[in-house]
Amino acid sequence: MTAYFDWAATAPPDPEALNLQRKVSEDTWQNPSSAHQWGRSARAELDRARSRSAGALGVSPESLIFTSGGTEADHIPMLSLLLRPAPHSIAVSAVEHPAVTEQAKVLSRLGWKVASIPVDSSGRVSAEGVLSSLSEDTVFVAVMAVNNETGAIQPVEEIASALIRHSRGKRKIHFHVDAVQGIGKIPLNLSAEGIDSASLSAHKLGGPRGIGLLYLNRPLEGVLRGGGQESGLRPGTENVAAAAACALALERTVERMNAGDEADGRGLSRGLFANLCAVRGIAPIPRDRKEGDCRFSPFIMQFTNDRFPGEVLVRALSDRGIAVSTGSACSSKKKNRPVLEAMKISSRESQNAFRVSTGYGTTRDETEALVAALSEIMGAT
Amino acid sequence: MTAYFDWAATAPPDPEALNLQRKVSEDTWQNPSSAHQWGRSARAELDRARSRSAGALGVSPESLIFTSGGTEADHIPMLSLLLRPAPHSIAVSAVEHPAVTEQAKVLSRLGWKVASIPVDSSGRVSAEGVLSSLSEDTVFVAVMAVNNETGAIQPVEEIASALIRHSRGKRKIHFHVDAVQGIGKIPLNLSAEGIDSASLSAHKLGGPRGIGLLYLNRPLEGVLRGGGQESGLRPGTENVAAAAACALALERTVERMNAGDEADGRGLSRGLFANLCAVRGIAPIPRDRKEGDCRFSPFIMQFTNDRFPGEVLVRALSDRGIAVSTGSACSSKKKNRPVLEAMKISSRESQNAFRVSTGYGTTRDETEALVAALSEIMGAT
Numbered sequence: 001m002t003a004y005f006d007w008a009a010t011a012p013p014d015p016e017a018l019n020l021q022r023k024v025s026e027d028t029w030q031n032p033s034s035a036h037q038w039g040r041s042a043r044a045e046l047d048r049a050r051s052r053s054a055g056a057l058g059v060s061p062e063s064l065i066f067t068s069g070g071t072e073a074d075h076i077p078m079l080s081l082l083l084r085p086a087p088h089s090i091a092v093s094a095v096e097h098p099a100v101t102e103q104a105k106v107l108s109r110l111g112w113k114v115a116s117i118p119v120d121s122s123g124r125v126s127a128e129g130v131l132s133s134l135s136e137d138t139v140f141v142a143v144m145a146v147n148n149e150t151g152a153i154q155p156v157e158e159i160a161s162a163l164i165r166h167s168r169g170k171r172k173i174h175f176h177v178d179a180v181q182g183i184g185k186i187p188l189n190l191s192a193e194g195i196d197s198a199s200l201s202a203h204k205l206g207g208p209r210g211i212g213l214l215y216l217n218r219p220l221e222g223v224l225r226g227g228g229q230e231s232g233l234r235p236g237t238e239n240v241a242a243a244a245a246c247a248l249a250l251e252r253t254v255e256r257m258n259a260g261d262e263a264d265g266r267g268l269s270r271g272l273f274a275n276l277c278a279v280r281g282i283a284p285i286p287r288d289r290k291e292g293d294c295r296f297s298p299f300i301m302q303f304t305n306d307r308f309p310g311e312v313l314v315r316a317l318s319d320r321g322i323a324v325s326t327g328s329a330c331s332s333k334k335k336n337r338p339v340l341e342a343m344k345i346s347s348r349e350s351q352n353a354f355r356v357s358t359g360y361g362t363t364r365d366e367t368e369a370l371v372a373a374l375s376e377i378m379g380a381t
Numbered sequence: 382m383t384a385y386f387d388w389a390a391t392a393p394p395d396p397e398a399l400n401l402q403r404k405v406s407e408d409t410w411q412n413p414s415s416a417h418q419w420g421r422s423a424r425a426e427l428d429r430a431r432s433r434s435a436g437a438l439g440v441s442p443e444s445l446i447f448t449s450g451g452t453e454a455d456h457i458p459m460l461s462l463l464l465r466p467a468p469h470s471i472a473v474s475a476v477e478h479p480a481v482t483e484q485a486k487v488l489s490r491l492g493w494k495v496a497s498i499p500v501d502s503s504g505r506v507s508a509e510g511v512l513s514s515l516s517e518d519t520v521f522v523a524v525m526a527v528n529n530e531t532g533a534i535q536p537v538e539e540i541a542s543a544l545i546r547h548s549r550g551k552r553k554i555h556f557h558v559d560a561v562q563g564i565g566k567i568p569l570n571l572s573a574e575g576i577d578s579a580s581l582s583a584h585k586l587g588g589p590r591g592i593g594l595l596y597l598n599r600p601l602e603g604v605l606r607g608g609g610q611e612s613g614l615r616p617g618t619e620n621v622a623a624a625a626a627c628a629l630a631l632e633r634t635v636e637r638m639n640a641g642d643e644a645d646g647r648g649l650s651r652g653l654f655a656n657l658c659a660v661r662g663i664a665p666i667p668r669d670r671k672e673g674d675c676r677f678s679p680f681i682m683q684f685t686n687d688r689f690p691g692e693v694l695v696r697a698l699s700d701r702g703i704a705v706s707t708g709s710a711c712s713s714k715k716k717n718r719p720v721l722e723a724m725k726i727s728s729r730e731s732q733n734a735f736r737v738s739t740g741y742g743t744t745r746d747e748t749e750a751l752v753a754a755l756s757e758i759m760g761a762t
Contacts, residue, residue: 068449
């Protein structure tokens with residue numbers, strides 16, 4: 001059998017989403033910007049996808065922009081900063097996804113000051129930490145909803161409120177939330193006051209690759225220009241089929257989340273966490289994470305072990321038909337682990353770290369296979 | 382019956398490409414950046430897609446970057462200019478796609494000087510016109526292979542040679558070719574000396590939406606950052622299924638092109654051009670375009686008429702089951718027609734203009750239906 005524990009890298013595609021993508025690709029393949037009746041049908045299909053996504057997220061259809069994925073949805077608000085008359089300051093958490101931290105480095109090269117918002121030893125950002133990272137001229141703050149390596153849930157609504165209080169009578173600060181690992185996994189109120197933008201990626205939810213959403217609470221002037229599609233913010237012929245599939249995957253994921261522990265594998269994931277912590281030589285990162293710890297998404301767990309480098313463990317499990325990862329797939333080529341560094345995890349623990357991520361489709365057979373394989377590998381002499 | 386003459390906006394999807402996209406989405410859905418065996422299989426599938434695309438284009442696999450589409454493939458070299466220590470000058474033809482002209486406006490706002498390379502009354506750029514648009518500090522030139530509204534074939538290899546001669550002993554000028562309407566339609570040698578980058582879009586070739594290719598003759602430093610995918614130039618989880626389908630569509634299109642007139646509908650399109658010119662009140666744009674005119678792609682034709690605004694004609698034909706367009710789908714919302722303006726077409730001719738674009742799947746029944754419907758509409762009293 002194959003057991004898949006790399007849902008944070010990408011989720012197994014939902015066959016219904018693939019079916020819809022195929023159907024729309026065949027039936028409504030015309031360009032939504034074409035004025036003829038088939039173009040107008042494609043436009044209607046795209047509008048339907050936007051409305052359904054908006055319904056699932058509890059926001060207005062006008063606030064959603066289809067993008068090519070989560071990374072681009074993070075980039076659009078960040079790049080729009082370049083249209084300001086002069087560089088200012090931004091603050092991004094020390095544990096953001098590379099789509100944000102690496103893009104912030106480009107802004108830094110273009111004259112912007114970039115502050116790194118500190119995290120505590122559990123990898124969590126606090127509203128106080130955000131406020132202490134602000135300068136007089138900070139115009140943008142990014143804190144993700146759920147960390148992609150540790151599962152740490154960030155208090156984004158609290159941060160949003162703190163930023164509103166802080167900015168009263170002063171320059172408005174744009175608050176961006178990378179919600180890629182949060183949407184459909186933890187309750188998230190994107191329309192909470194003070195959240196200015198948020199990103200999500202369909203393929204993390206069982207939808208197709210190459211499509212994501214940017215939520216925007218008000219119009220923005222974008223840097224990427226072309227045919228004016230997606231309110232002028234995301235040019236290029238609209239990917240109608242993928243948008244429809246994204247909407248379906250999003251709806252189904254949110255439904256499962258709302259149906260609770262049994263339906264969404266949350267309970268199974270909590271049990272897995274406890275069973276993995278019980279394997280000899282395995283410890284969670286952070287050390288103080290407990291079973292059912294409400295500071296963390298149950299679907300993403302980081303561990304370390306006292307015997308093998310993370311990549312050796314990944315390979316040993318892979319050889320046994322089990323997929324786990326070291327850190328983020330998006331930084332798998334790099335040796336350093338900025339998220340764990342920010343948490344002041346020792347370099348040895350960091351080197352031996354690995355991530356187990358689950359989803360709605362995770363089965364008991366799979367979790368048992370992982371615990372058994374890991375026990376065997378860790379127990380081998 | 383339905384007759385489709387909007388291939389330049391998007392091509393009907395090739396069922397084999399959709400089949401492959403579906404198969405890869407089901408079988409090889411894992412993240413190519415994951416280190417486990419399934420991630421490595423996904424990586425191998427992506428590498429295969431790159432090699433096949435490279436084979437079809439006659440370039441090396443290392444020179445190809447998968448993007449989210451043609452627009453993004455145009456943006457990557459343009460945005461990379463922002464990493465230069467100071468703004469310089471660029472020159473883009475007056476008839477480029479909005480992905481280039483609108484992006485140039487953003488560069489202009491960021492301090493860059495943007496020269497517009499003139500076209501003659503046929504909408505064609507000349508090497509002399511390019512050279513005369515250069516300043517001392519021009520670092521980037523963009524001229525498309527085939528115009529998306531008129532079908533004008535630009536002498537890109539000649540321009541490439543002229544730029545090499547011009548730059549000898551001076552600052553190198555990056556020459557970018559938007560090849561979206563050229564690839565698979567006219568013979569194009571992307572690896573010709575002096576072409577530094579080129580863009581293509583899969584959905585114009587029967588491939589899926591949301592995937593394109595950027596050809597680069599040497600490494601470039603990109604502005605869009607994240608997980609380091611695609612040589613650090615196009616971050617975001619790789620769309621393996623779409624890349625595989627893109628490669629297949631590209632191979633099949635190039636094969637058909639190489640098989641010649643009968644297989645690729647070229648002859649049929651030439652006949653259609655002549656028959657449309659013969660309809661009372663219809664004239665080609667430019668006026669001096671002839672049947673089989675080698676200055677134009679046979680697959681894209683622009684006409685005007687002496688009775689109806691373009692959008693009225695589009696609607697009248699749409700009501701009869703026939704899809705044509707006014708200008709580019711990507712600028713359908715705008716009333717102005719910069720391409721026709723650059724050709725100094727009168728505002729009345731421009732207002733009454735419409736585009737007929739064909740492809741390999743165009744049938745004789747379709748061309749006959751269009752000529753009959755247009756004759757009827759133009760002849761009605």
